[in-house]
Amino acid sequence: MTRAAFKMFLKPGFEAEYEKRHAAIWPELKKLLKDSGVYDYSIFWDKETNILFAVQKVNGDQGSQDLGSTEIVQKWWAYMADIMETNPDNSPVSIPLPELFYME
Template identity: 85%
Template structure:
């Protein structure tokens, strides 16, 4: 098991829509994430900065950030692009965060 953390940025005023879209996450996307080894995934929101902080637990080597070439992930990126800071391919600007401490 490994843990992965990264941050992204939400556009101002989009937190309710972001939460709504994630509450209605597509079942096929959830299945793909689980099938790829992501079994515990949380996203937190810093209200002051609009930074999204994501943490995943993963079996295997692949994080959700490695699934970009799949059509369902590209479709999700397109769906989310209007409310997040994105790269030219609509992937969210995502900055990996190294783990400095973990208490089991």
């Protein structure tokens, strides 16, 4: 098991829409994440900066950010592109964060 953390950027004024869309995450996307070994996945919002902080546990060597070649993830990215800062392929601008401390 590994832990991965990264940050993304929410466009101002879209926090409620972001939360709404994730509350209704597509079952096939959730299944893909779980089948790929991603679990215990949380996203936090810093309202002062609109930075989204994500942390997930992963069994295996692929986190959610490594699934971009799948059709369902590409559709999710397109669905979310209007409310997040994205790259030209609609993937969210995502910056990996190295772990400096962990307490069990």
